[in-house]
Amino acid sequence: MVEVLEACEEALDRAASIIRRGGLVAFPTETVYGLGACVFNQEAVAKIFEVKKRPRFDPIIVHVSNPGQLSCLCSEVGRTAKKLIERFWPGPLTLVLPKSRLVPYIVTAGLETVAIRMPSHPIALELIKRSETPIAAPSANLFGFLSPTTPEHVVEQLGEGVDMIIDGGRTPIGVESTIIDLSSSPELTLLRPGGLPVEEIEKVLGRKVVVSTISKKPRSPGQLPKHYSPRTPLRILRNNKKFESKGRIGLLAFKQPRRQGFFDVVEVLSPSGDLREAAYNLFSCLHRLDQAGLDLIYAEPVPETGLGRAIMDRLRKAEGISSVEEAR
Ligand code: TXA
Numbered sequence: 627m628v629e630v631l632e633a634c635e636e637a638l639d640r641a642a643s644i645i646r647r648g649g650l651v652a653f654p655t656e657t658v659y660g661l662g663a664c665v666f667n668q669e670a671v672a673k674i675f676e677v678k679k680r681p682r683f684d685p686i687i688v689h690v691s692n693p694g695q696l697s698c699l700c701s702e703v704g705r706t707a708k709k710l711i712e713r714f715w716p717g718p719l720t721l722v723l724p725k726s727r728l729v730p731y732i733v734t735a736g737l738e739t740v741a742i743r744m745p746s747h748p749i750a751l752e753l754i755k756r757s758e759t760p761i762a763a764p765s766a767n768l769f770g771f772l773s774p775t776t777p778e779h780v781v782e783q784l785g786e787g788v789d790m791i792i793d794g795g796r797t798p799i800g801v802e803s804t805i806i807d808l809s810s811s812p813e814l815t816l817l818r819p820g821g822l823p824v825e826e827i828e829k830v831l832g833r834k835v836v837v838s839t840i841s842k843k844p845r846s847p848g849q850l851p852k853h854y855s856p857r858t859p860l861r862i863l864r865n866n867k868k869f870e871s872k873g874r875i876g877l878l879a880f881k882q883p884r885r886q887g888f889f890d891v892v893e894v895l896s897p898s899g900d901l902r903e904a905a906y907n908l909f910s911c912l913h914r915l916d917q918a919g920l921d922l923i924y925a926e927p928v929p930e931t932g933l934g935r936a937i938m939d940r941l942r943k944a945e946g947i948s949s950v951e952e953a954r
């Protein structure tokens with residue numbers, strides 16, 4: 627059995643020594659659980675790809691415990707990046723910047739850019755500090771499947787592949803970080819809506835962020851049309867679409883539904899309709915629905931503002947239909 631340890635001093639020291647010796651540790655961040663390895667150890671990073679069954683073309687985010695660590699990871703940090711870092715780090719914002727020579731290409735999947743974030747979760751920060759290295763860490767789930775917001779989700783999906791899991795309870799934000807590409811500055815591109823609402827970034831910079839559309843060759847596999855998926859088929863409830871009623875059907879409701887008798891299982895994201903609470907509950911609700919032996923999950927759409935953008939992005943990808951197709 628993989629070791630799942632409460633985040634005490636001793637556990638953190640053991641986890642840090644596992645990272646330094648080239649092992650893999652799953653740890654909580656404020657967004658979702660990450661599967662971490664020393665960024666400079668190529669064999670350790672290769673193990674991440676194996677354990678997650680992640681294609682090698684999918685680059686990994688590097689986690690730092692202070693902005694000073696950027697100097698060894700990027701060749702250049704422009705004014706816009708500095709402004710965003712000052713305002714939003716530590717927190718759920720990942721910046722894509724030109725990489726330094728020290729970052730191995732296995733981390734960036736051959737790209738000349740590297741994605742970096744400073745998490746705000748105290749356990750993540752403490753682990754990075756004690757490991758004495760930035761930590762490369764994708765979400766601690768199998769490639770393409772639901773992201774983990776509890777240690778149990780990590781055990782279910784990755785089990786024995788991990789050397790240790792640090793238990794920090796449920797992750798407080800519940801959806802992954804927002805990813806902004808600054809590598810072709812001054813242009814600024816949103817690669818993935820996430821835990822930091824894009825409106826807040828626009829307010830600080832005083833300009834619009836361009837939303838990257840899905841292309842045949844995505845800049846970020848989080849942009850692939852099918853991702854973040856339960857094993858059970860999922861459909862977003864749309865008024866104009868025919869309703870399927872055969873088999874066992876579940877509902878992912880945004881608010882407390884008025885009539886729920888039709889559905890075999892109902893999960894509610896936020897009884898009062900609060901988007902933050904909905905994001906916090908999103909993956910836990912989806913994990914439970916996925917384990918309920920259903921034939922189909924219907925998901926109610928949520929308003930696309932603030933964290934609602936990240937929620938709808940994950941639901942569309944769980945459905946396997948890109949936003950571009952939907953817009954057509
Ligand atoms: O909140 C998060 O970001 C979590 C926690 C663990 O920090 N991590 C996470 O990692 O969501 P992952 O690997 O599941 O998603 C990272 C996304 C991927 O879609 C990847 O393609 C993109 O970031 N990415 C990484 N490096 C990139 C780069 N150089 N250019 C463009 N996209 C990049």
Ligand code: MG
Pocket residue numbers: 764765773
């Ligand atoms: Mg992921």
